[in-house]
Amino acid sequence: MPMFNPISDPDPAAQADEGAPYPAPADDLRFRALLSPQAWAGLPAAVRRRFSKRLSGEATVIYCGRIVEVRKSRAGWLLVQASRLIGGSLPTTCETGVPATVAVSEDTVAGGQTWTRIYGRRRGFPQVIHSAKRFRGPTGLEEYLGFGFGMALRVAAAGPALHFRSDHFFLQLPGLRVRFPHWMSPGRVTVSHIDRGQGTFAFVLQIDHPLLGELFRQTGLFADPGRRAP
Numbered sequence: 258m259p260m261f262n263p264i265s266d267p268d269p270a271a272q273a274d275e276g277a278p279y280p281a282p283a284d285d286l287r288f289r290a291l292l293s294p295q296a297w298a299g300l301p302a303a304v305r306r307r308f309s310k311r312l313s314g315e316a317t318v319i320y321c322g323r324i325v326e327v328r329k330s331r332a333g334w335l336l337v338q339a340s341r342l343i344g345g346s347l348p349t350t351c352e353t354g355v356p357a358t359v360a361v362s363e364d365t366v367a368g369g370q371t372w373t374r375i376y377g378r379r380r381g382f383p384q385v386i387h388s389a390k391r392f393r394g395p396t397g398l399e400e401y402l403g404f405g406f407g408m409a410l411r412v413a414a415a416g417p418a419l420h421f422r423s424d425h426f427f428l429q430l431p432g433l434r435v436r437f438p439h440w441m442s443p444g445r446v447t448v449s450h451i452d453r454g455q456g457t458f459a460f461v462l463q464i465d466h467p468l469l470g471e472l473f474r475q476t477g478l479f480a481d482p483g484r485r486a487p
Contacts, residue, residue, distance in 0.1 A: 344402065357374070369390050
């Protein structure tokens with residue numbers, strides 16, 4: 258895993274960003290440690306700032322936006338229904354033009370971050386999806402989905418985007434961890450954070466199966482706190 262020296266390798270761009278809606282000291286080095294110094298430096302300053310802010314205590318960062326794209330194949334629809342068995346980790350609606358909110362807070366017990374996504378619906382209550390990112394495991398980052406299920410993630414930077422790609426899925430129980438073979442997985446999950454400038458970014462969730470092709474794709478546009486949602 259690429260490492261760096263947090264004392265001799267400061268990142269001034271992550272500490273100050275013109276027009277930033279809130280102070281962003283580079284005090285959270287956990288995401289940065291998952292990339293090489295060159296890959297991290299190649300990201301837009303706004304992306305480095307968002308993933309360098311350490312949240313403490315009751316602090317929460319809330320990003321507001323809207324859903325602009327949803328695609329779901331028949332196999333993808335079945336996958337969404339199956340995800341309800343572990344708490345509903347995938348959006349159930351294909352509605353676009355609806356509001357969406359992402360709230361990020363520190364998980365002080367497990368040593369990671371809690372992500373809460375709220376997707377509006379034209380009828381009924383919004384859907385709420387919880388997950389937790391923890392900096393552990395063979396890849397250095399894992400996302401826990403519910404009922405002990407999770408996926409190990411690998412992080413990559415490309416242009417204005419930071420990509421989180423599933424490496425494998427697992428079941429974590431007290432004293433036991435079961436890693437699923439690739440043929441038992443739903444496919445490759447890719448979550449992309451793509452900077453769009455002016456304090457806005459796209460959040461893209463895509464699932465691709467090696468045989469069935471694209472199962473699911475959702476795109477949301479969001480804004481930093483204090484900025485107008487796109």
